[in-house]
Amino acid sequence: MTGKFVCLLLGLALLAGCGGGGSNPPPSGPPVGSGAPDPDPGPAPDPAPEPEPEPGPVEPAAASASITFPWAISSTSTDTVTVRGTAASSAGVARVRIGDVIANTGFAPLNAGNSAGLARLGGTVAGTGIAPLSTDSPTSVDFTATVPLTEGLTRLPVTVEDDDGNTSDELDAVVVTLEGVPDRFTLDAVGGRLIGPSFQASVAANTPTLVSYNFITDETTLRPSPAPALDGGSCFIPSQEWFVYATTTAAGEVAIEVLVLDSPEGFRAAVLDFDSGPEWGVPNFEGLACAPTSTVVHVLQRYVPASGTGASLSVILTVDLDAGTVTELARSDPSESPGLDARDLIRVDDALILGPGFNQTGPLWRVDVATGERTSLTPGRSVPQALLAPDLANDRVFLVRVDEVTVIDLAGTEGPETLSAVVRTHPLYFDQPRDVALDAARNRLLVADDGLEAIVAIDLDTGERSQLLARTLGEGPRLIDPRQMVFGAEILRFYVADWGGNAAERLVEVDVATGERRVVATFEQDLVGLALDEAARVAYVAYRDRVFAVDLETDAVTTVAQSAIGTGAPIGVLSDLLFDSAGNRLLMADVQQEAILALETVTGVRSVLSQAGERGEGPEFENINSLSFGPDANTLFVTNQLGENVMRVNLGSGDREIVPLDCADIGPMRPELDEGLQQVIYHADRERLLLLGNSLVEVHPETGACALLPQSFIDHPMRLLITPTGQVFAAARRAVTLLDLDSGEFVIVSK
Incomplete structure (x- = not known):
């Protein structure tokens, strides 16, 4: 993009006939009034030469800049982004700005007008630790800057200032979207919000970003979590604006901590040092449940026998966040059948609802939060392990699994009935469902799927699925599991071999500029290689x-x-x-x-x-x-x-x-x-x-x-690709991403 230049006018001072000046010759005729006749004047002198015209405006030196990270249109879930690139000017690059942020170029010019560039201390520029090479700025630099982002779109233009004071604006620009989708969430039905952690948005391993999404106003806010959190170990108390989460202490114990939403305040409520006896090993943390208006939460822990064999023990603890006390509410009997071997718990009014453990079938249980009394909601019936969304007001419980959503009638005697099932190629076929909540006021289930990075809404009458919130970039069919990727530098396209799981494998074309996707060809086989003859x-x-050739003009496969x-x-x-x-x-x-x-x-x-x-x-x-x-x-x-x-x-x-x-x-x-x-x-x-x-x-x-x-990506790349300009792209789960090797950051360019 062409910059707006400030022109400097240069003038030449011409001195003429000032009198008495040493630059004027003395008069050659006789003194005035001497009486002597005038000498013959001779031929008339030539006319005085015309003065040289003043030079016009001097065009400032042309400047250029290019951003290499992030991509022109990209998405991230962190509230800052590292911006890298190159800038050049024949008049010297004195300063580079990304928006309002001054970039680091590794050089602090003495004549750039900044205080850091005006003093040397110990051979370095004051306050920078950078040694100036000379009073003139280099004509080309590599720049980097850490730039804050706000939720939604942020445009980041590059401005270059040269040693003559000329400023070139908008030499390049990128647009970054800050967005996040919670992997697990609590539904604040009254406030119309979903609040929960996103490990996909995390930079540090196991330290999630706290995402709050208001589905009434369609606004999302993100906040870094202060500490690593255990998977599944968080919930939200709307009446207090408390985000409650489980974390591991330096001593290896599980602690329950509280973060006050929209505030820097927080506190550690309790440490779960509950000992169930010498016959049991170290407990596994399984779940945390909150109620909308109570400061009492419940924790599910599972113990395996110290001997390593036999049935496990499930214990439900009551944690008073105000008092900091931990007491036992209920425990299972490992000898009973069917027993309580749960992996999660849900608070509904005055009860906790629990289902069977991982890859198991069994009854659904109700535990009274006051007495700890346990009763079966499905006597004589077994249900598969699933995410649970109880609707006790209507005597039913919804079960969410990868392949389908079912509902079981608690007043009946039959097994679960299908509410929603879609084919594997459906864009909202579940990949990794992590949480579910019943939004009774809107007659729908809300399902968080961190594989899709989406919140999916399911109509309770029709079973129809729709997308409530998702992290996407570019139109076209979703990438499922890209395994191979090549780049056409001249045609500006990525080609991705996308593993379809239970569906056909696809060769997908991705537009570099927009992230838009289209399927070029499908294959019944699992592809293991991909190469591009761009000229042909x-x-x-x-x-x-077998080797297949795909004509990218006709999409024909041979x-x-x-x-x-x-x-x-x-x-x-x-x-x-x-x-x-x-x-x-x-x-x-x-x-x-x-x-x-x-x-x-x-x-x-x-x-x-x-x-x-x-x-x-x-x-x-x-x-x-x-x-x-x-x-x-x-x-x-x-x-x-x-x-x-x-x-x-x-x-x-x-x-x-x-x-x-x-x-x-x-x-x-x-x-x-x-x-x-x-x-x-x-x-x-x-x-x-x-x-x-x-x-x-x-x-x-x-x-x-x-x-x-350094690495900050959660989904490990399956394949790397390096462009002729040195940018490193990765095929990661459901996305094409651009990596910054030095910071470990990544941005999504198509998803």
């Missing part, structure tokens, strides 16, 4: 011994390689693909034959590029599962999943050598010890390898020195 507009995907199709080297089981544009061929990792094969895309002829005992010297591959070009088209890096190593392959000779990984100092999450080692990819700008396994590690390709990169 053809994508290649692989399944076992089989171009199989043991019975084409000639040359046989194909075993393929694990990855890589297109070699210089050789106009497809490189294929064959995990069954432990080989790298080449497919000539024009002739269909296959050949062996590297295989122990066949071509090239060096150790054999061991479950080869990813390919990446190195600094040149003749060097290939591969990962060996079972060998737990990275190899360098010379494509000219087929020679193989192991890259020495010196990762001992980066902690226990070492990729070379991880059989989940998924990918190696070469980052040309950083001149490093990125290893994606149990962690994300940067490796020097020559020395093997490792650096553990």
Whole structure:
């Protein structure tokens, strides 16, 4: 975007006939009044030359800037974002601003007008620790800034100021949406709110962001939680505006803490040091339940026998948040059948409702909060483990499972009846339902699904599903589980191999600018490789011994390689693909034959590029599962999943050598010890390898020195992609994301 320049006018001072000045010659004629005749004047003198015109305005030096992180249109769930990019000006880059925030460029100019740049202390600019290189700013800089965000859309423009004082506005800009969806929630039916934690929005592991969504005004607010929280261990008390959560102390005990909504206040109410006796082991925290107007909460803990065998013990504790006391309300009898082996509890009026434990069937139980008396709501009937939404006023309980939502009539004798069931390809088919609440006033169930990152509303009369709140970006069919991804730099498209689970696998096209998605082709097989011939507009995907070509202009799919199709080297089981544009061929990792094969895309002829005992010297591959070009088209890096190593392959000779990984100092999450080692990819700008396994590690390709990169993403990436400009994208669960390697931050670009 062209900046608005401030023009400086330069003038030249012309001195003429000022008299007495040393720059004027003395008169040559006789003195005035001397009586002497005037000399012959001779020919008339030439006219005085016209003065030089004053120069017009001088155009200021052109400036430019480009933001590399975040993406042009992206989404995040954290209230700040790191903005990175480059800026340049031939007149020197004195200052870069992102909105109202001054970016760090690693340089503090002495003539930029800022106080930090006017004094040197110990060879550094005062207050910055930065040593100025000179009084002139550099003509190009890398900049970074941490910029606060507000809920909704925030536009972040770049402004560059040069050494001449010229300001160039709007050189580049990105738009970031701050949004979040709670993984679990409490329904404040009176206030029209959902309040709960979002671990998807978290930066620190197990430390959720507190999300409050008002579905009447359609407004969302986010607030960082002060401490790590246990999964399922939170609830909200609307009358007090208290968010109550369970956390683990430094001593390993479970504590119940309170955070006052919209306030920095909070307190620790109690520590659950309840001892159930020597025959029981350390308790497992299972659930926390609140009532809308009470400061008394209830906790469910489950103990397994100290011997490690036998039935478990469930104990319900009453915690008075005001008094800080913990007392036992009820416990199960491990010898009874059917017993109480619950994994969650729900407060309804004067009772707690509990269901069967994980992967079990059993009765539904009601426990009186005053006496602890337990009775079965479904005598003689068993229900499967599910999320429960009791509607005791109408003698029914709703059960939410991945595949369906059912309802059981407490006054009847039959099993649950189906209320809502959809096919696997339905956009609101549940992925990971975590919580449910009955919104009786609006005749609906509300279900939180952290796989969908959505709150789904289900009509109690029709079973129809609708989206109440979701974190999405871009139109089109949802991504389910993207496993492979390639990028077309010229056509500005991502192509994603999206694993469909119980549905067909899809090749999905994603528009880089908008995040919009469309399905290009579907496959009944689980795809294991994806490569792009951008010049020919053809994508290649692989399944076992087959390679399919997808024409991106017509969406037509053809089989171009199989043991019975084409000639040359046989194909075993393929694990990855890589297109070699210089050789106009497809490189294929064959995990069954432990080989790298080449497919000539024009002739269909296959050949062996590297295989122990066949071509090239060096150790054999061991479950080869990813390919990446190195600094040149003749060097290939591969990962060996079972060998737990990275190899360098010379494509000219087929020679193989192991890259020495010196990762001992980066902690226990070492990729070379991880059989989940998924990918190696070469980052040309950083001149490093990125290893994606149990962690994300940067490796020097020559020395093997490792650096553990920071990570804030909850859903671990399945695949990385590096663009020609050095940006790192990841295929993560249900989304395409852009990663910032140095901060660990990520933003969603399509979901």
